[in-house]
Amino acid sequence: MSGPPLRAVIADDQALVRTGFGMILAADGIEVAAEAADGAEAVAAVRRTRPDVVLMDIRMPGMDGIEATRRLLAEGGAAGGPDGTRVIILTTYDLDHYVYAALTAGASGFLLKDVTPEHLVAAVRLVRAGDALLAPTITRRLVERFAHRDEPAAPRRELVDLTPRELEVLRLLATGLSNAELADRLFLSPTTVKTHVGRILSKLGLRDRVQAVILAYESGLITPGGGGPPADPS
Template sequence: MTAPRVVIADDQALVRTGFRMILTAGGIDVVGEAADGTAAVDLVRRLHPDVVLMDIRMPTMDGLEATRRVLAAEPRCKVLILTTFDLDNYVYSALSAGASGFLLKDVTPEHLVAAVHLVDTGDALLAPSITRRLVERFAPTSTPPAPHRDLSTLTPRELEVLTLLGRGRSNTELATDLTLSEATIKTHVARIFAKLSLRDRAQAVILAYETGLITPGDPPRSE
């Protein structure tokens, strides 16, 4: 299996050096480092990495705007947000912009390496329940949700699966809830992602809230 190619974007040189050492020791190819968001976007356009570790608070351009620009320039690139807070209001916006999850800066070396591999394979780093917690805390509630133009393309079963995904259900739990095999659930999830152009489960949770399939305060269904 080819090692993921990674760019590290953080304004602290010691953080970048530490992450580089950890990732390199874990067999991951660190192809570049950036001290601000502008440099990160430039590196991504030039180096085409698989994953970007993106700090939120950086000079010149913050990690949120950099995430938007990175994913606009390289849609196949995955972004992992780095934060010192486990519930940072920027994290929700970053996930909405297409980031595949977030990491605390005190992450263990093993977890950091595993996280890069995880998002490189197309999965979301965040547990759906954590994503839901972010959505419930930071999603705007004063305006009605705007219908997603593609929801009409989902079958009734796919809509049901998406709603349960939004409540943080794993594939195993979905299979139990709907009395289906996990293989069938995986097929439904893959079709939902394809129809709605979703990157991962984190975006599926956010979409379920933003379209009104679920509203903050809805019961999590025996999580």
């Protein structure tokens, strides 16, 4: 027996974009719970409908998508779905500061609006399943940001709770590897990798892989152009 349909809110100031994305999602069995034309409407819609995923435009009048994302996720995603609503940022602007602002606000993914219908649907389902959209180009921008900052990395005490193997998985995860790629690299089963990733997120109090990548760079566990000291496999 299949579970309840995946539900989404589409927030964009262009009605044509909302309609187009809505048709794409509906054609794949994803219910559009509500639409919003600005950030304030998006926040209200999520609180009212408690969707699984929000497709959030960045540039909207009044409250923008970054602030709306920040507010929603500060509330635990307005308690939408079993683990709270997840946000995918959609924009026509492939700019560094938007990427970093969206990810640090708590977004689980970042897509350009020229995404194919198949990729859009896959992204919504992937994020709802608890994964994150961190394409290599986005990871590269994140790395470049840390490569050019002046302040030193701040050590994170939470890392001491990770086992050597979990630290190794976190380092590789921070380079943008998927679970399947991690399994191949570490000669582990996908199920074992998924278990390691889940434990890492739990121990560090993180929502998803995006936050794990940010923490890995902010803590100095991995450095731009390289990595941390080699882990002791266990």
